[in-house]
Amino acid sequence: MVSAFVHDPPYLKRGVAAIDWGRILLLTIGLTAAQVVLERGEEVDWFANHWIVFGTVVAALALAALVGWEMFFKDEPVVDFRLFRNVPLSVGCGLGVVIGFALFGSSFLLPQFTQELLHYPAYQAGLVLMPRTLTMLLAMPIVGRLYNLLSPRMLIGAGVLLLAYAYWRLGHFTLYVGFWSFLPILVMSGIGMGASMVTLSTVSLSTIPRYAMTAASSLYTLTRREAGNVAYAALATLVARRGQFRRSDLVDSISATNPTFRQADAEFRNALLGAGLFSAPGQRRDLAMMNALINRQSTMMAYNDCFWLVVPMFLVVLPLLFLLPKEGVPSGTVEPAEAH
DSSP: OHHHHOOOOGGGOOOOSSOOHHHHHHHHHHHHHHHHHHHHTTTTTGGGSHHHHHHHHHHHHHHHHHHHHHHHOOSOOSSOGGGGGSHHHHHHHHHHHHHHHHHHHHHHHHHHHHHHTSOOOHHHHHHHHHHHHHHHHHHHHHHHHHTTTSOHHHHHHHHHHHHHHHHHHHTTOOTTOOGGGHHHHHHHHHHHHHHHHHHHHHHHTTTSOGGGHHHHHHHHHHHHHHHHHHHHHHHHHHHHHHHHHHHHHHHHTOSTTOHHHHHHHHHHHHHHHHTTOOSHHHHHHHHHHHHHHHHHHHHHHHHHHHHHHHHHHHHHHGGGGGGSOSSSSOSSOOOGGGGO
């Protein structure tokens, strides 16, 4: 049925005289090497490992060679980087990077947080993300209707501000948060994602000539997906490093000069004495419980730091909204003849 009824429009029938395997190979090597570096970097302590350094150099050289080849040769491009001269597309890709970082990063952090610290089973950890997904599903068609009625700047700005507030709230969670505490925050982030992503993808491509639409949408999708890959690597590293930093801060306050610690230690010792358990093994058990508590609290604070990191990213990109068109529907259309 597809072969019988679905046909390319005339302006897409450009024909390919020869496949440029060189640029395709550079693209494949660059993205593959970058993906391996991002996935394995945290496991092997990043640039302390020679293979990560080698992979980074390979990715950088391959992608730099690809960009240079595409920009200086005027023949048919594999990746048309010249489309970034279009301001709405460039701004849309920039905003899409931040939104993609937040979306994929939180999809990585929240299940890990709920399973590691709240001891949710995998099924319940998956249910935590469901309100955001369902809200996005409901919000997207509504936003599509509003696109022709409201300024895209307003829709995207409202979505980004909702996301910033939702992630700010996530940055205040504690170890005692309940399952239903996630609901209003994730519903809010689902509305923000729906409002910003639908509007952004539409307005970013609104001024692209029809013959270049496929290449432009590919660039937009690629930048957002690569932002997600960077988010996985960056946030995994940040959780580990901030956890160590927070733990060192908490350990510094565990001393005989801290009245809160002295009081808690005395109460615990009295409880052991009352139960007839105060002994050398009991003292070791006391230290083990204290160490476990510090580890849990420091990890919780590390997750809070990661959610906090996303908030200024949203606020910093807000001025870019003024570079987008004021109206969602462009006043004129670009004819396919401009391809020639």
